Amino acid sequence: MALLRLNHLSFGYNPHRLIFEDISFAVHPGEVFCIIGPNGCGKTTLIDSILGINQPQQGTIEVGGIRLAQLKPREFAQHIAYVPQSHTKTFPYTVLDIVVMGRTYATRGFGSPDSSQRQRALESLDQVGLTGFSERLYTELSGGELQLVLIARALTQDASIMVLDEPTAHLDFRHELMVMEIITWLVKEKGLTIVMATHFLNQAFYLENAEVPTRVALMNQGKIEAIGTPSEVITKNTLKDVFKISSTTGTTDEEGIQRKFIVPLKNLR
Incomplete structure (x- = not known):
């Protein structure tokens, strides 16, 4: 069964002008599903719809066979974790504080994270290569380090699907490679399912070269032009x-x- 399914989805901020129209696809367990396309084609708007931020004008989204609209916030968090394209650093939390926020949905009322949740956050930091960063102030991190922290926060959530919107948009070549290596590890070793919007087409080839199950959806002017492997679609x-x-x-x-x-x-x- 598909973990994520979009059925004839359409959305527009203006009811007379749709951003995307009649989008349908299924994302299967243990694969990377890359959404690619030119600027302005609707990738981020589509990602926001998957995250429940945009309410579709037509069609439905199903997560684990359940309609997205029927999921309570706590249930949604158990299914989908999110790594944003950019993040504004406002308050000097420690890195551990930021990562443990991935367990917020599992904390009752006004309770604080317990020792097991903090330990889970430390494990996630280790998994993204940031051992020893827990007491660093996240406002003092580089862009690459911050992106790895945000991936660790999403990983701490223990959701079955991780959604990434342009995860390497502001990174140098080395940190871009680090993120791609982590994505490869998450799918191959953790069995995670990834939905990723990206401008960098060679990232899809990187995953295919690494023998990660990868499919690409090519968007153009609010429609899906093709879905297939990177070699089939990126020509x-x-x-x-x-x-x-x-x-x-x-x-x-x-x-x-x-x-x-x-x-x-x-x-x-």
Whole structure:
């Protein structure tokens, strides 16, 4: 059974102008489902709908076979964790305080996190490579470190699905690779299901090269143009039609492993 299913979903801030229309797909356990497409095609708006922020004008969303609208906040948190594209650092909480917030849904009333919840947060920090960061002030972290903390917070939630909106948008090359390595580990070793919106098409190839079950949904002008593996969807022809660019694909054979990639060549507009 699909963990997440969208059935003929449509949404618009103005009822006479839809941002996306008639979106249907299913996300299966233990896969990465990448949503790609040009700026303004509706990726983030679609992610916000999956998170329950946007109420669809038409269609339904099901999580674990239950309609999203029927889930209470605590139940929703058990199914879906979220890593935002950006985050404003306002108060100098410790890193551990931020990560343990992933267990808020499991804390009753005005209670405080117990020792087991704090231990779970420490384990998540270890899993994203931030052992020893627990007492650091999160307002003093670099962008890459902060993104890893937010992934640790989502991991602490122990949800079955993790939704990431442009998780490497503001990161340098090294931290982008670290995030992709963690995503690979989460799927292969933890069996997590990932829904990820991204502008970086080679990230889908990275996952495919790493033998992570990966599918891509190509959005354009509020519609899904194609769904399939990265190799099936990210091609010279689709990039020409959707992104209006000329591109070429290639492979490397480093360390005895073949890896596929795509390179943009020129703008066709």
